[in-house]
Amino acid sequence: xxxxxxxxxTLAGHEVAAxxxxxxxxxxxxVDPTPRADLRLALAGHGPxxxxxxxxxxxxxxxxxxxxxxxxxxxxxxxxxxxxxVVAQQxxxxxxxxxxxxxxxxxxxxxxMVARRRTExxxxxxxxxxxxxxGFLALxxxxxxxxxxxxxxxxxxxGLVERHERVTPGRAVGGxxxxxxxxxxxxxxxxxLLFDASGLLSAxxxxxxxxxxxxxxxxxxxxxxxxxxxxxxxxxxxVRLELDPSTVTDLDSLERAAAGVRRQWEEQAAIASRALxxxxxxxxxxxxxxxxxxxxxxxxLDPGAxxxxxxxxxxxxxxxxxxxxxxxxxxxxRRGALLELLARxxxxxxxxxxxxxxxxxxxxxxxxxxxxxxxxxxxxxARASTR
Amino acid sequence: xxxxxxxxIEGLEREDLVLFVNACFxxxxxxxxxxxxxxxxxxxxxxxxxxxxxxxxxxxxCLALGLNHFxxxxxxxxxxxxxxxxxxxxxAEENALLTAALAQLPPQRVHRLFAALAAARVNNRRxxxxxxxxxxxxxxxxxxxxxxxxxxxxxxxxxxxxVDEETGRFLGGSVARRDPTRFxxxxxxxxxxSQYSTEALFRLPxxxxxxxxxxxxxxxxxxxxxxxxxxxAAERLRAQARAERAGTAxxxxxxxxPLGRLATFVCSLDPAExxxxxxxxxxALRAAADRVLRRAAPPAPLGRTAVIADRSYSxxxxxVKRRHPLAxxxxxxxxxxxxxPESVVFWAPSLSRPDLEVTSRGQTDLATPLLxxxxxxxxxxxxxxxxxENAPAGLADQVASAARAIPExxxxxxxHLNPVFDADNLAPRSLGPSFATIGIRDAEDTLALLGxxxxxxxxxxxxxxxxxxxxRVADQIGPGGAx
Numbered sequence: 038x039x040x041x042x043x044x045x046x047t048l049a050g051h052e053v054a055a056x057x058x059x060x061x062x063x064x065x066x067x068v069d070p071t072p073r074a075d076l077r078l079a080l081a082g083h084g085p086x087x088x089x090x091x092x093x094x095x096x097x098x099x100x101x102x103x104x105x106x107x108x109x110x111x112x113x114x115x116x117x118x119x120x121x122x123v124v125a126q127q128x129x130x131x132x133x134x135x136x137x138x139x140x141x142x143x144x145x146x147x148x149x150m151v152a153r154r155r156t157e158x159x160x161x162x163x164x165x166x167x168x169x170x171x172g173f174l175a176l177x178x179x180x181x182x183x184x185x186x187x188x189x190x191x192x193x194x195x196g197l198v199e200r201h202e203r204v205t206p207g208r209a210v211g212g213x214x215x216x217x218x219x220x221x222x223x224x225x226x227x228x229x230l231l232f233d234a235s236g237l238l239s240a241x242x243x244x245x246x247x248x249x250x251x252x253x254x255x256x257x258x259x260x261x262x263x264x265x266x267x268x269x270x271x272x273x274x275x276v277r278l279e280l281d282p283s284t285v286t287d288l289d290s291l292e293r294a295a296a297g298v299r300r301q302w303e304e305q306a307a308i309a310s311r312a313l314x315x316x317x318x319x320x321x322x323x324x325x326x327x328x329x330x331x332x333x334x335x336x337x338l339d340p341g342a343x344x345x346x347x348x349x350x351x352x353x354x355x356x357x358x359x360x361x362x363x364x365x366x367x368x369x370x371r372r373g374a375l376l377e378l379l380a381r382x383x384x385x386x387x388x389x390x391x392x393x394x395x396x397x398x399x400x401x402x403x404x405x406x407x408x409x410x411x412x413x414x415x416x417x418x419a420r421a422s423t424r
Numbered sequence: 425x426x427x428x429x430x431x432x433i434e435g436l437e438r439e440d441l442v443l444f445v446n447a448c449f450x451x452x453x454x455x456x457x458x459x460x461x462x463x464x465x466x467x468x469x470x471x472x473x474x475x476x477x478x479x480x481x482x483x484x485x486c487l488a489l490g491l492n493h494f495x496x497x498x499x500x501x502x503x504x505x506x507x508x509x510x511x512x513x514x515x516a517e518e519n520a521l522l523t524a525a526l527a528q529l530p531p532q533r534v535h536r537l538f539a540a541l542a543a544a545r546v547n548n549r550r551x552x553x554x555x556x557x558x559x560x561x562x563x564x565x566x567x568x569x570x571x572x573x574x575x576x577x578x579x580x581x582x583x584x585x586x587v588d589e590e591t592g593r594f595l596g597g598s599v600a601r602r603d604p605t606r607f608x609x610x611x612x613x614x615x616x617x618s619q620y621s622t623e624a625l626f627r628l629p630x631x632x633x634x635x636x637x638x639x640x641x642x643x644x645x646x647x648x649x650x651x652x653x654x655x656x657a658a659e660r661l662r663a664q665a666r667a668e669r670a671g672t673a674x675x676x677x678x679x680x681x682p683l684g685r686l687a688t689f690v691c692s693l694d695p696a697e698x699x700x701x702x703x704x705x706x707x708a709l710r711a712a713a714d715r716v717l718r719r720a721a722p723p724a725p726l727g728r729t730a731v732i733a734d735r736s737y738s739x740x741x742x743x744v745k746r747r748h749p750l751a752x753x754x755x756x757x758x759x760x761x762x763x764x765p766e767s768v769v770f771w772a773p774s775l776s777r778p779d780l781e782v783t784s785r786g787q788t789d790l791a792t793p794l795l796x797x798x799x800x801x802x803x804x805x806x807x808x809x810x811x812x813e814n815a816p817a818g819l820a821d822q823v824a825s826a827a828r829a830i831p832e833x834x835x836x837x838x839x840h841l842n843p844v845f846d847a848d849n850l851a852p853r854s855l856g857p858s859f860a861t862i863g864i865r866d867a868e869d870t871l872a873l874l875g876x877x878x879x880x881x882x883x884x885x886x887x888x889x890x891x892x893x894x895x896r897v898a899d900q901i902g903p904g905g906a907x
Contacts, residue, residue, distance in 0.1 A: 054787070054815055054816075055814065055815050055816025055817065055819075056814075056816075057787075057814040057815075058814075058817070066787070219457070219458060219738070220737075221736050221737040221738060221786060221787040221788060221814060221815075222737065222785075222786065222787070223786060223787045223815070224773060224785075224786050224787075278816070279822065280819070280822040280823065280826055282822075282825070282826040282829055285826045285827075285829060285830060286830065287830055287832060288795070288798060288799055288827075288830065288832075288833070291795065291798075291823060291826055291827055291830065292795050294826065295791050295792075295795060295819060295822075295823050298816065298819055298822070299816065299819075302816050
């Protein structure tokens with residue numbers, strides 16, 4: 038039986054508690070009141086002695102080529118078909134050193150990262166967010182199917198081979214390390230929604246409270262959009278919801294009023310995370326871990342809106358058991374939207390220009406400004422920029 | 425208007441003083457869970473300077489208030505640095521307070537204060553006299569010369585303290601010390617002998633023996649086993665974990681430990697071990713609480729009391745104050761149970777195990793236990809928390825203020841004892857205006873601080889506060905300011 042992929046991400050079955058605010062960051066705990074143990078996540082060791090070598094893993098492919106991947110940290114997913122509890126795995130060691138751009142401190146994400154590999158018959162290795170990001174990078178990866186002269190020879194022959202995006206490691210995000218350190222984990226907390234002044238930055242939901250407790254610190258190892266760096270404004274999110282004293286006549290009504298404030302906080306989280314939760318998403322099933330499904334999704338590519346992509350594991354009832362999202366930066370959204378636009382018009386620059394009411398040079402300049410100029414024939418680019 | 429102006433100034437002065445005293449109950453200038461060390465020090469240093477500059481007499485009188493040791497030492501240091509006041513009565517009172525405070529402070533803290541005064545080149549006549557009097561009259565000079573040798577040497581040199589010839593020789597040269605026959609004071613002789621005799625080493629104070637242990641090639645196990653008869657009670661308590669690692673045992677009499685220290689010790693143990701030793705630890709905590717009650721019974725009976733104790737993750741404190749907020753909460757819970765047997769205790773988050781198996785876990789939700797506490801119809805609700813309420817923020821205060829409007833509830837006294845000083849606000853972090861927030865350092869002070877609560881609430885006038893201070897001063901140094 039094939040179930041269709043998700044059309045929206047919901048946190049049904051989870052409760053969102055009141056946020057904890059640290060400087061510009063606001064963390065909403067996601068609580069699962071009835072945690073189940075049939076799906077578990079654990080850190081996969083990649084340190085010395087873990088078998089896989091250090092940060093960099095190499096795989097020799099059947100055709101003689103070598104695939105090399107950089108692995109900040111990986112998760113191992115374990116599941117049971119019959120709903121029984123999984124025996125929790127031992128967490129591995131965290132990776133210490135990393136290769137970084139010496140100037141910006143950013144870790145380049147190389148495309149075509151292997152995102153899943155079976156470690157043992159019942160386990161699945163997952164590199165957090167890489168699956169989702171791979172989907173974004175692979176967007177129209179094939180390149181033009183008609184050999185328009187405007188595109189460079191390389192693009193025409195190989196597609197978007199050099200497509201890459203830059204992301205920011207959590208460590209470079211001001212205040213995130215402190216916020217994670219000082220955060221008080223709730224009982225039965227399975228996830229967190231991370232906000233800053235500009236909105237939702239990342240959502241992370243694990244399958245089980247123990248897993249979350251173990252993985253809480255790995256949030257610093259994950260990558261975020263550059264948006265975090267730009268919006269390090271101190272002290273925002275001073276939202277304060279008031280209890281209405283006029284409804285209070287006795288202790289019972291006081292208790293109801295207090296519960297009402299808690300409910301308002303949940304609604305606050307729902308309002309703040311509208312850009313992701315309950316919004317239509319494009320999703321595809323990547324792997325079936327019956328009865329669970331591993332999917333990757335993205336919300337859309339509207340340059341004016343807050344756009345997210347991520348990966349999710351849902352159970353047979355469509356309930357989210359694992360969720361990890363990444364907020365695309367404005368430039369990334371623009372690039373994605375441009376690629377979609379080009380693909381829709383079969384990579385014909387004139388058609389794109391006609392559709393948008395611009396000149397062909399405008400389109401070329403837009404492509405260049407979006408950081409995709411390298412895909413074009415250099416002469417076309419030079420002509421457009423001198424004119 | 426003159427009257428308005430006077431009232432405004434009076435209110436300002438009262439607030440200043442309450443702020444200062446409150447900070448001095450909690451702050452120790454050490455790193456906290458939510459704040460760094462330098463911030464704490466800058467913040468509390470400012471408060472001291474401000475209060476000394478504006479209210480010198482009241483500043484000195486705060487010495488009688490039972491502030492924590494760190495702040496008492498700081499007040500003494502600041503008063504000595506500022507020189508003696510010109511007014512004779514004020515001078516006499518201040519001197520008496522200074523002497524009394526020094527005698528109450530632990531000697532290592534006083535010696536550290538003297539070294540700091542020497543480093544700051546504070547060398548007025550009163551400072552020299554105070555230092556000399558402390559070394560020669562309050563303390564056993566020979567013992568201190570051995571145990572705090574370096575600091576005593578600094579103080580003696582700085583204040584020109586007239587020590588006897590032998591002490592001078594002991595503190596001065598290093599070569600002379602090699603010949604024990606030149607000393608007649610037994611402790612000096614032992615110290616010199618200990619340079620080559622292991623047997624003599626174990627007749628010295630433990631901290632001195634510890635420093636020389638490496639020279640004798642002693643294993644940690646042997647040092648603890650043979651040195652333990654020289655340990656102070658606090659050293660015994662501190663050495664427990666070390667003794668276990670070294671595979672030996674250091675006898676400790678838990679039943680004689682003060683409540684605060686005992687609670688810290690209990691919180692330092694693994695929950696499994698606390699479970700195993702439940703009866704021993706529970707008995708010791710109860711006994712310690714009873715001793716506090718016998719020494720300082722509350723002036724009036726407490727009535728029905730509900731205690732809300734925060735055991736959230738942040739109560740784990742910092743690396744230098746490990747589990748301090750949790751230990752204060754545990755100690756206060758035991759003390760309040762002893763003082764008001766019908767009191768009810770709520771941990772936040774709730775605890776399904778006995779009190780002394782408490783661990784710091786989870787978020788800070790104080791509204792839920794407050795609602796439960798109100799159902800017990802208490803006269804007083806005591807909240808012990810670092811004030812960082814986050815599930816959700818500010819709800820406890822809203823519940824408290826709404827509860828005041830409920831006709832069927834009798835007015836409830838809400839007191840918030842906060843073991844953590846918030847450097848940014850120059851005060852222990854408050855839960856909101858419904859609570860009287862007071863800093864606390866040691867669980868033993870819980871009952872005394874409940875008496876201070878009316879000042880923190882702002883219901884008492886400056887005259888009341890001054891009268892309260894004067895009464896405490898009279899308690900300590902006798903009426904009229906004479907010793």
